[in-house]
Amino acid sequence: MTDRKVTGAHYGLRDWLLQRLTALAMAGYTALLLAIVLWNGGLDYGLWTALFANAAFKVATFLFMAALLYHAWVGARDIYMDYVKPAGVRLALQTVSVLALVAYLGWTIAILWGGK
Amino acid sequence: MRGAERPAVKPRPGYLNLIAIRLPLPGIVSILHRISGAFLFVVGIPVLLTFVGASLASQESFASLKACVANPLAKLVALAFAWAYLHHFCAGIRYLLLDVQVGIDLPAARRSSVVVLVVSLALTLFVGWRLW
Numbered sequence: 001m002t003d004r005k006v007t008g009a010h011y012g013l014r015d016w017l018l019q020r021l022t023a024l025a026m027a028g029y030t031a032l033l034l035a036i037v038l039w040n041g042g043l044d045y046g047l048w049t050a051l052f053a054n055a056a057f058k059v060a061t062f063l064f065m066a067a068l069l070y071h072a073w074v075g076a077r078d079i080y081m082d083y084v085k086p087a088g089v090r091l092a093l094q095t096v097s098v099l100a101l102v103a104y105l106g107w108t109i110a111i112l113w114g115g116k
Numbered sequence: 117m118r119g120a121e122r123p124a125v126k127p128r129p130g131y132l133n134l135i136a137i138r139l140p141l142p143g144i145v146s147i148l149h150r151i152s153g154a155f156l157f158v159v160g161i162p163v164l165l166t167f168v169g170a171s172l173a174s175q176e177s178f179a180s181l182k183a184c185v186a187n188p189l190a191k192l193v194a195l196a197f198a199w200a201y202l203h204h205f206c207a208g209i210r211y212l213l214l215d216v217q218v219g220i221d222l223p224a225a226r227r228s229s230v231v232v233l234v235v236s237l238a239l240t241l242f243v244g245w246r247l248w
Binding site: 020023024027030046048049067068069072076079080097104107108110111 | 154156169172209
């Protein structure tokens with residue numbers, strides 16, 4: 001049997017698949033944002049704030065950030081698993097990464113729905 | 117029999133000299149995918165959130181961000197972010213295609229890795245041209 005480490009992956013398809021689905025979601029959002037900017041011939045403060053006042057765009061942005069953070073987690077964990085051998089160091093890096101990513105999600109919510 | 121004199125298990129290389137290994141093109145795309153991904157995670161996400169937050173805060177902070185990005189040094193940094201995002205994006209599309217069995221034989225995979233390198237650099241140059 002394979003040596004299963006607590007700091008390893010989930011030994012399944014889930015993360016592999018989610019990394020690809022989150023990538024597609026982010027590519028879609030990138031295309032949407034690019035299309036909006038090109039359609040309007042650039043960005044000024046008025047358009048930018050109007051965009052972020054739109055509820056649908058807020059939800060799309062939130063989903064983009066959630067996808068980005070999960071995607072970053074899978075990628076960072078892959079890098080740790082490949083290059084960082086000591087389990088303690090790996091666990092520390094994973095912990096710091098998870099804390100940062102959850103904090104970023106909170107930051108995103110504050111920007112989108114926090115008001116001024 | 118001469119073969120019997122050979123050890124049953126070939127000795128494995130004790131270490132890999134990363135400097136001496138010459139990566140093939142798909143390998144270069146792969147390691148750049150990792151480096152750009154790590155850069156986008158460690159530096160990109162906090163910078164992105166800082167900028168989006170400040171750009172929405174007020175007309176003044178939006179204008180000061182715009183003035184900040186007009187600085188030539190800031191433009192170079194912006195170009196680094198652009199390249200990281202574009203390379204990660206293009207290489208990611210290549211991996212998605214490889215996942216669905218498109219271009220998995222070696223010549224095609226080599227060609228597509230060149231395409232990723234060239235297209236992401238060309239798009240970065242385009243972004244640079246728009247910035248300056």
